[in-house]
Amino acid sequence: MYRVDSPGRVNLIGEHTDYTLGYVMPMAIDLYTVLHAQMDDKVRVYSRVFRDVREFGLDSIERVNDWSDYVRAIFWVLREEGHRIGGMKGILGGDLPIGSGLSSSASLELAVLAFLNEAYGLKLLPIEMALLAQKAENEFVGVPCGILDQFTVVHGRKDHVIFLDTDTLRHEYIEFPRNVQVLVFYTGVKRELSSSAYAERKRVAEETLRLLGKRTSKDADERELRNLPSLYRRFFGYIVRENRRVLEARDALKSGDVNTLGELMTDSHWDLARNYDVSSEELDFFVRKAVEFGAYGAKLTGAGFGGSAIALVDSDRALDVAMRVTEEYIKHFNWEPDYHLVSPSDGVTVRRV
Numbered sequence: 001m002y003r004v005d006s007p008g009r010v011n012l013i014g015e016h017t018d019y020t021l022g023y024v025m026p027m028a029i030d031l032y033t034v035l036h037a038q039m040d041d042k043v044r045v046y047s048r049v050f051r052d053v054r055e056f057g058l059d060s061i062e063r064v065n066d067w068s069d070y071v072r073a074i075f076w077v078l079r080e081e082g083h084r085i086g087g088m089k090g091i092l093g094g095d096l097p098i099g100s101g102l103s104s105s106a107s108l109e110l111a112v113l114a115f116l117n118e119a120y121g122l123k124l125l126p127i128e129m130a131l132l133a134q135k136a137e138n139e140f141v142g143v144p145c146g147i148l149d150q151f152t153v154v155h156g157r158k159d160h161v162i163f164l165d166t167d168t169l170r171h172e173y174i175e176f177p178r179n180v181q182v183l184v185f186y187t188g189v190k191r192e193l194s195s196s197a198y199a200e201r202k203r204v205a206e207e208t209l210r211l212l213g214k215r216t217s218k219d220a221d222e223r224e225l226r227n228l229p230s231l232y233r234r235f236f237g238y239i240v241r242e243n244r245r246v247l248e249a250r251d252a253l254k255s256g257d258v259n260t261l262g263e264l265m266t267d268s269h270w271d272l273a274r275n276y277d278v279s280s281e282e283l284d285f286f287v288r289k290a291v292e293f294g295a296y297g298a299k300l301t302g303a304g305f306g307g308s309a310i311a312l313v314d315s316d317r318a319l320d321v322a323m324r325v326t327e328e329y330i331k332h333f334n335w336e337p338d339y340h341l342v343s344p345s346d347g348v349t350v351r352r353v
């Protein structure tokens with residue numbers, strides 16, 4: 001039998017840049033999807049979260065619109081790409097919250113893929129696994145996401161942040177400062193990534209690239225946006241500035257300048273909120289309060305539209321910030337938000353047990 005530990009992720013900065021092949025700076029986090037599995041003829045999986053067993057054969061794999069679609073997606077993509085695999089039986093559990101904007105879907109997909117890669121000796125490279133999982137998400141699940149989540153779940157490294165150019169896929173590991181932690185706050189607002197809002201942002205961004213005659217957002221300059229329709233100018237202006245902030249954040253992190261990194265994260269949040277229209281009252285509240293109570297910086301993480309926010313905090317102050325923000329959040333929204341203190345983790349691992 002095998003055990004797979006597949007992490008979630010947070011993105012420190014570089015939001016909504018990956019689908020224009022820009023820069024991102026994420027880290028895998030120490031909250032995991034855990035899969036225990038072995039080979040079988042068909043597929044039979046139990047989810048401890050949903051308390052539910054799902055079973056299917058490999059002949060024709062179709063969507064059924066529940067959690068098992070992420071498992072089906074991986075079998076579908078492997079067969080689509082001509083890999084010879086059998087089935088599996090497995091139990092899914094772990095402590096990564098589902099549907100909170102921490103990449104639980106990529107984490108689940110890559111748990112299944114990493115198991116199949118090992119058990120059936122597919123010899124897929126990490127980058128091939130990330131690209132296959134992205135294809136599964138795009139074409140089977142129907143979410144038009146970029147490579148951010150899948151890349152991070154596979155390539156995470158303990159104590160390090162990843163700087164990634166999503167165009168060339170060249171990446172660099174930067175050590176995460178020792179006495180700093182990431183506080184993750186789930187707002188309690190479910191986020192539908194496949195909802196039209198994400199797809200609409202992507203459509204506008206691609207259309208803008210076409211109008212500008214550019215291949216990636218890295219090649220664009222804010223001055224060139226002047227003649228675009230105003231919504232296109234506003235949305236793409238955000239993306240161009242965000243790419244620049246990621247480069248500055250990388251330099252700040254390399255020189256151990258946590259203050260600047262924090263400021264860039266907070267700038268990113270307000271730019272996302274004001275010019276990319278993907279924040280919410282709850283996310284804004286969290287960011288404002290976290291900074292007020294002493295975080296270096298804070299922002300929404302992932303697609304936004306609800307989901308989770310992160311704050312960069314001194315380890316010594318982390319509990320204070322978490323407590324005070326929670327207290328204020330409950331007072332204001334009459335809802336107890338979920339929080340986690342996380343650190344950078346390794347990417348997906350598989351071992352025999």
Ligand code: GAF
Pocket residue numbers: 011014015016017018019145146147148149193302303304
């Ligand atoms: C989601 C998507 F899946 C990523 O590809 C990325 O676009 C992110 O939203 C926004 O930065 O997590």
